[in-house]
Amino acid sequence: MAEDLNDVQKDTRSKTYWHGLRPAAIAKLLLQTLAVVVALASVAAVSLVSALSFGCHGAAMLLGRVRPLRGAYQFLSRAYDRFIDRLGQDGKSGSLGD
8 A cells, every 4th residue: 555655656756847847848947037137138228328327417417517617518518419400300311212
C-alpha cells in the first residue's frame, strides 16, 4: 500500500515538472522578461528627458532673472524661435513634393 502512494507522488511530480518545461511556457517567460526590460528602458529614457527638461527650464529661469543675462536669454530665445519657424516652413514645402 505504501509503495503505491510513493509511486503516485513520484509520477505526479515528474508530470508537473515536465509540464512546466513546455516550449510555450519557456517562450512566455522569455516574452515577459523582455517586456520588463523594455519597460525599464522606457522609464530610464523618460527620466533622462525629464531631467534635461527641468534643467533647461531652471537655466531659462536663471537667465531671465539675472539682468545682464536677460538680453542674452532673449537673443537666444528669438534665434531658437526663428530656427523652429524655418524648420516648420521647410517641412511644409517638403511634404507637398515641391
